[in-house]
Amino acid sequence: MTTFKVHVRVVPRAGLLDPQGQAVEHALTALGFAEASGVRVGKAIELAVKADSKAAAEARARAMCDKLLANPVTEDYLVEVEG
């Protein structure tokens, strides 16, 4: 068993309104960051997962996303396993 560090990104599904992303983009523009666009704000979840292999760790993390970490109605997720 190895412990893998896993990064999960949960983001609002494309096409859905993202008021937080809009507010941040607006603020960035006002602060002079005109080069920023298409801002979306979601959740970053870090965790350690014990598993036999990197692939197994990823599979478990995806299962966690399907079950709990992301809302299938409104969110998409992305799993990255370090190492």
Next chain:
Amino acid sequence: MTTFKVHVRVVPRAGLLDPQGQAVEHALTALGFAEASGVRVGKAIELAVKADSKAAAEARARAMCDKLLANPVTEDYLVEVEG
């Protein structure tokens, strides 16, 4: 000028209490994901940044974090530029 896709992760600083991470960890355990530990929940921000180079895009993104995206008192951030 190229447009770079940038991923920013803003996470609660180590040592600070992360009640949200704790609650998620409890829930994962209760759902049978005993292999998960050390859960921390932060923000994932995606944006497009126009810049001359990847390095320049990253520098601007870091400036955005310093100025707006992360709270320097309670959060750490990580910037990744695609491509």
Next chain:
Amino acid sequence: MTMKVAVVRFPGSNCDDDSLQSAARAGCKAYYVWHRDTDLHGADVVILPGGFSYGDYLRSGAIARFSPVMQSVLEFAKQGGPVLGICNGFQILCEAGMLPGALMRNGRLSFVSRPVGLKVERTETAFTSRYARGDLLRMPVAHGEGRFTADAGTLERIEGDGLVVVRYVGLDGGPLPETINGSVNEIAGISNAAGNVVGLMPHPDRASDPALGNTDGLGFFTSVLDWAAAKR
């Protein structure tokens, strides 16, 4: 026979007493069921009250939906049992898939606590039969994540089948001067097709005490008396 109303308490529920008192005022026998309990103790009605179950961490209602009691609530609803979700209870019902759509962070991003006007649109439900279509109700909202959202297909079905139970309107019944939370079509509450499961963001449980001068919400607690009588 008096109606038995089970009010489910999750860790972090904080309107549990408000619902209990409201149900009692409607003449029901109301009692608590702890979220770890899987026995509803012969309930005729189940209420999922407002609050911040599990601190609303991750997403409101996301963790509570896995509480042991929810399996029983799901079964109960499948058998046609009336289930009312108020505020956090509505969020839990959506997370559990017992009602369509989702409740997202308010459009203006901040918590909103204020009285709102509501227009009653569906009265063929367990919780709104004592109202008339078009009735204007006033009651408080208090939430940070109440923006009702659904994909285009789902929304079409909700509207097409007339599943919207209450919609936000101005306090005088006129058009809204500004959106309350950015909900699509200003939807404040919906039901399932059968009408036995209802969820809404506003708080009828805070508008049912004559001493406070507003009983517009009491109908949500008295309507079930008729529903049960009709089913019996």
Next chain:
Amino acid sequence: MTIAHPFPGERPVTAEVVKEHNLNELEYQRIVAMLERTPTLTELGIFSALWSEHCSYKHSKPILKTFPTQGPQVLQGPGENAGVLGLPDGWAVAFKIESHNHPSAVEPYQGAATGVGGILRDVFTMGARPVAVLNSLRFGPLDSARNRYLFGGVVKGVGDYGNCVGIPTLGGEVTFAPGYSGNPLVNAMCVGLLRAEDLTLAQAHGVGNLLLTMGSSTGRDGIHGASFASEDLSEKSEARRPQVQVGDPFTEKLLLEATLELIERRLVVGIQDMGAAGLTSSSAEMAARGGVGVELDMDKVPTREAGMTPYEIMLSESQERMLIVAEPHRVEEIVAVCRKWELDAAVVGHVTDDGMFRIKAGGVTVAEIPGQRLVDDVPIYYPDAQESEKVVALRKAPAPAHKAAIEKDLVALLDNPSIASKRWVFEQYDSTVQANTLIGPGGDAGVLKVPGTDFGIAVTVDCNSRLLALDPYEGGKATVAEAARNIACTGALPLGITDCLNFGNPERPEVFFQFREACRGIADACRAFNTPVTGGNVSLYNESPTGAVDPTPTVGMVGLLEKLACRTPSHFAQSGDKVLLTGPTADRRLGGSAYWALVLEFVGGEQPTVDLDQELRLQKFLVAGAKAGLFRSAHDCASGGLLVAAAEAAIGGPYAVHGLGASLDLAALGGSDDAALLFSEGHGRVVLSVAPGNEAAVAALAKEHGVPVATIGTVGAVDGELAVKTAGGAYRWPVPALRTTYFNAIPRRMSHVAEDRAAV
């Protein structure tokens, strides 16, 4: 005499280390004399925390002793976690106010949130269920991005915490003035209800009884918060990042339910929250109150991080923790209750008979201090007091030259964030949870129903620092008088107060003068009104490089509304009603007024004095009139004077669909200076509206109470005009326009909060 060994690896105590701990030479010598040896670092940390101003009141105690604290209504006066007053039918109300100024200056969101958390625990630890929170806030002007950021963050922090726990916010106040730019003030007040027989005290008793911690585990956050709160804000504070504590309102809610269940089932001997100075103050204070010793074993304290030293564990200010004293045979049941509420509990020590405050770690004693002396032997200071020459001169300064433009001036006042509606703030606070709210924020005082009864309580928090800055004694009186007037306007009888004394550095004579005089004013007013001081909080050293804050002794008051049906709202209710003005109208001085300060930018001059007898008569009259059902509305004249009060009554509540016009004829009041007539802030005045035909009955009642009253006009049409006639002029405003100004003043300044983090 006593023994203690340094914890392995602990730094030796040097002069440098002593200084780092904010202890002066005299204090250090006293410690050495008490121990008859050099203290260990752990001991030094313990002294530093308990002897900080925040915990020991070393500069303020003698002054606090002058407050009236007794009365037939007092069940628990100062000294416990919260004061308690008796209510009818065996009910009682516990309430307390506390500051979280310094943490909020560093991290507004978490600072404010944990401030609310702390004050909630102070109240439920007494066995009371929190039923209302209030907040009193001070910031620099909103034209600065940094101030907008602080304001936005604090309001969100207050809201998120109270909302999650499920306690309605029933009122508060927010003022913006240049003096707070470097040092915002965040005071939170909590009000709880209990059955008198459930009153629980924070005392340790019974040798052999056990000490348990309950709630969150202990982390490295907030170490030295108490002494941090007792020093000036400086660049250095920015570097004190680990002191930021993160609040967890979800755990707080569980802690609240578990605590109340433990108390209801009589499972605990004593209980106290771990607030400032965490485990140190809670255990030392409980032991001293009970006259016993305690021994704590650091190895048994659940910690969040590995390798924490006893020093860190004792001084951590991790939030959402309680300390319990219990009989050994109760431990099992206590743990079961905690488990039900998904909380951890651990036995960490026991009560001893030797009076020592003893800390063990790794099997050795790392601190051993005579317990009573640790708490009681703190040096008491009697600083010099001397009024600042500058203030004396300001009072005598001539009136600013101006040409009054009454119509514009009223609009300017209503558009000033200090006077404008705070709807932007309280809309972020749940004000109706618990379903007992009769009057939420937006009126003179909040009113709630005591569940299952026919009576209620009214709550308010007030302070007009401008008046205190010019004359702390009169300002102190005025603060209590305004709070009482706000309570009485709703029909409730003032019962008692809690106070939060926010001042600058007491070692400066002009600051200590303000402190002493303000307290004298508060004490005199409380004596006159029979509203004893039941507790409070002192927050000194509110200074930044730009100087001390204005003296801000915030007063939180509770009143009894005998009959729910007799509550009086603040805003005009019905066209055609008569408008009456109570109180004397001769004192028209403008010193310290909002008009001079906010419109003419001049803070100075002589202010109207408070006649305490007249205020008391007014309170009695308001309560009697409400009981007789004579008033349709009552709103006191405070900041902005008569004209702002009348305009607010016409504008209507925050969610009224329309305002109501009014036409007022003030010619009979005489005088040629309309600005003085309309904007002076003479005390003891209330704008009433009564149903036509009731004026005579009101006049008779007023006469009986010795309160002057005059009919000054009529409530006008829906969305009509506010029209005011004076001896020499006539002014008009469309009410809908006034509403827009009044409700949009803050939102329009806060529409781009997100940008403002940049200024931090």
